[in-house]
Amino acid sequence: MEKINIIIDNKPLQVEKGQTVLKAARAAGIDIPTLCYYELDGVKLENRPGGCRMCVVEIEGRKNLAPACATEVAEGMVIHTCSLRVVNARRTVLELILSDHPADCLICPKSGKCELQDLAQRLGVREIPYQGEQSTYRKDMSPAIIRDVDKCVMCRRCETVCNVWQTVGALSAVNRGFQAVVAPAFEQDLAKSPCTMCGQCVMACPVGALSEVDLTRQVITAISDPKKTVVVQTAPAVRVALGEEFGMEPGSIVTGQMASALRRIGFDYIFDTDFAADLTIMEEGTELLTRIDKFTKGDKNVKLPILTSCCPGWVNFFETNYPDMLDVPSTAKSPQQMFGAVAKNYLANKLGIKREDMVVVSIMPCVAKKFESQREEFKENGNPDVDYSLTTRELAELIRQFNIDFKTLPVEDFDNPLGESTGAAVIFGATGGVIEAATRTAYELFTGKKLEKVDFTELRGLEGVREATVDFNGTPIKIGIAHGLSNARKLLDEVKKGNSGFHAIEVMACPGGCIGGAGQPFHHGNFDIIRKRQEAIYREDAGKPIRKSHENPYIQTLYKEWLGAPCGEISHHLLHTHYFDKSKHIEIEG
Amino acid sequence: MAKVKLSESKINKIKEICASFGNKPGEAINVLHKVQGEFGYLPAEVQEVIAQELNVSVAQIYGIVTFYSFFTMTPKGEFPISVCMGTACYVRGAEKVLDEFKRELKIGVGQTTPDGKFSLNCLRCVGACGLAPVVLIGEKVYGRLTPDGVKDILNEYRS
Structure with missing residues (x-):
């Protein structure tokens, strides 16, 4: 890589040619403030x-201030990131952005995690000298995401993740000037758009214009009700990210502290979605082997590859975009929903309580x-298998509300029988x-041999x-993996052509999988956080005494006591689902 | 994606226009321009078809339609009224004339009367500054117009 010489803030630097001033400065430890800029370097x-214009810098010999994010370094460039001219301009820019921003920070869902709020503090803004019109746009409520575009700063980060990373195309900048907003086509509600509810727009939004539906209050009400048995399940990715909310290093594994926090909040049973993940493997793995078996016996109607169906954003995506392939994905419900079905049927029965008296709460990175x-x-x-689904962030909110000192919590275990899980x-x-x-x-079931290296x-x-x-002991099994719906689309289009040769494909909507899910603590584009969560996931797996789903003793008991065999009669009714053609759900009004 | 209510022949016409630009997403503006020339306006259903043909999201097509003031989602009236708001017309009272049209027709700029007869728009300078303020109705030019004259002119078309 060719190197060139530049000077930033009187510091002579040798930097790579072709990069931006912003990247060169950040690599040298000079933090130029940004707002619309958003990068996930791990997924390009x-x-x-x-x-x-928050990142403007002064370049000697150039008349205007230059945006550092969009200006390439050049040989001999002399850059000032904090000259008086820059500091004044940056402040004016911020004051203008703030002049049309609601000042309800106290009760904003993004408060404390808002990049605009951070900038206002960092730049010492204490009053807004510009008084003008305020935008008044309706709030758009969907079952998962709330759009409050009066808070939108038109950074278009959401638009990029929605269109480039997910190729969902639900959001676009519309109108112009003061009326400009990011919105679905014809400014319809998000719920009527092709939105998959993946929430990566919420993760990308620097302010409170996009946020998740908050259900913490409903959960507290359920816990307060003596007639209700409140059962909680926690998804795998939560335990490697929750600690960040309490100042712990990214990648800290807090499984035990999380269990004890949930117990202190007052949940009656602390269970693990991981248990249901093991159950998912039993069902989905069996389904895969059945399809492979039929295929090798010459059944022309069998659908291969099997597609995973754990990720709800992905399920919404194929229902909207690939309605002709609804019989291809696995019919296995996601772990969240398998858990709900087991809890409200098997567990409720075991505990001798009515389904209506049980409330199932899930903690999801999603x-x-x-x-x-x-x-x-x-x-x-009308009674859902899972009553309330909270994000990792909402759990952190609950822990704070209950005055729990997370860092000093003892390590505790999940309850049984739905708390035991494998790597x-x-x-x-x-x-x-x-x-x-x-x-x-599948290897062990297919070959009948013990897998030495897991x-x-x-x-x-x-x-x-x-x-x-x-x-698989002489039989090659071809596997595809995609994260990001743009990547899923690439694989799906291959499958559609019919010559991909895959046996199984896994799809996750979010960058890195659930660890980069939209319900996780905000990473503000710092991809190292996702990398550290990933390392932690595999560390947690390696430390587990049992690392194969079918060896989970409680799963074995569940089949013995209740389910019979994987993909059997009860499984079919309670653990499997079907999909709907949602391609025509966008209706034009008027 | 949507429940398209367009006739087969109209859909084919749109597809034909998209194809004449190679179905390239980068030609969206040109496609919209030509389709609007064909239909007079760009209703949601039409945008859906264009999005599908160019393989871009409807949201993005809608973004373009709402960004450029040339594009419109409301059909023009049988008699489209354009009030010149160029400098010469403006200083000679074009705004008052415009207000009178709004009052008489009970519509705003960019709108069409419910009976589909009149639509109201502004434009910048038709090169007839000597006649300021100037109003166009269809192809016909009306010069030196005062608010008092608005009603009489409209009556020419109302019968």
Whole structure:
């Protein structure tokens, strides 16, 4: 890589040619403030419209101030990131942005985590000298995401993740001038758009214009009701991220502290979605082997590859974009919903309580899980299998409300029988994890041999699309993995052409899988946080005494006592689902 | 994606226009321009078809339609009224004339009367500054107009 010489803030530097002033400065430890800029370097996603002007710098010999995010370094360039001219301009820019921003920071869902608020503090803004018109746009409430575009700063970070990373195309900048907002087509509600509720727009939003539906109050009400038995389940990716909310290092594993925090909040049973992840592997793995078996016996109607169906954003995506392929994905419900079905049927029966008296709460790294839990097919007489789905951030909010000192909590265990899980379930939280977990079990069931090495490192990583062939004792099994719906689209289009040769494909909507989910603590574009969560997931797996789903003793008991066999009669009714053509759900009004 | 209510022949016409620009997303503005020339306006259903043909999201097409003032989602009236708001017309009272049209027709700028007869728009300078203020109705030019004259002119078309 060719190096060139530049000077930033009187510091002579040798930097790579072709990069921006912003990147060169940040690499040298000089933090130029930004607002519209958003980068996820681990998945090569960048938003830099150069529109907000927060990152302006002075370049000697150039008349105007230049946006650092959109200006390339050049040989001999002399840059000042904090000259008086720059500081004044930056402040004016910020004051102008703030002049049309609601000042309800006290009760804003983004308060304390808002990049605009941070900038106002960092730049010492104490009054807004410009008084003018304030935008008044309706609030758009969907089952998972709230749009409050009066707070929008037109950074267009949401638009980039929605269109480039997810290729969902729900959001676009519309109108012009003062009326400009980011909105779905024809400014309809998000729920009527092709939105998958993945929530990556919420993760990307620097302010409170996009946020998740907050259900903490409903959960507290349920816990306060003596007639209700409140059961909680926690997804794999939550335990490697929750600590960040309490100032712990990214990648800290807080499984035990989380269990004890939930007990102190007052949940009656502390269970683990990981248990249901093991159950998912039993069902989905069996489904895969059945399809492979039929295929090798010459059944022309069998659908291969099987597609995973754990990710609710992904399910919404294929229902909207691939309605002709609804019989291809696995019919297995997601772990969240399997847990709900087991809790409200098996557990409620075991405890001798009525379904209506049990409240199931899930803690998810996800925003789309809120939508999933409210799907009609996951309800019985209007009573949902999972009543409330909270994000990792909402759990942190609860822990703070209950005055719990998270860092000093003792390490406690989950309750049984739905709290025991294997390493295979833990890795559901990272891209490639579901398929690795399935491979561990499917290998043993297919070959009848014991798997000596359970780590399939060829399935791990952060490449958007990955392919690997696993040797099932002489039978090659071709596996595809995609994270990000843009990458899923690439694989799906291959499958549609009919010559992909895959046996199984795993898809996760969010960058890195659930660890980068939209319900996780905000990473503000720092991808190292996602990398550290990923390492933690595999560390947690390696430390588990049992690492194959079918060896989970409580899973074995569940089949013995209740389910019978995987993909059997009860499973079919309670653990499997079907999909709907949602391609025509966008109706034009008027 | 949407429940398209367009006739088969109209859909084919749109597809034909998209194809004439190679179905390239980068040609969206040109496509919209030509389609509006064909239909007079760009209703939601039409945008849906264009989005599908160019393989971009409807939201993005809608973004373009709402960004450029040339594009419109409301059909023009049978008699489109354009009030010149150029400098010469403006200083000679074009705004008052415009207000009178709004009052008489009970519509705002960019809107069409419910009976589909009149639509109201502004433009910048038609090169007839000597006649300021100037109003166009269809192709016909009206010069030196005062608010008092608005009603009489409209009556020419109302019968």
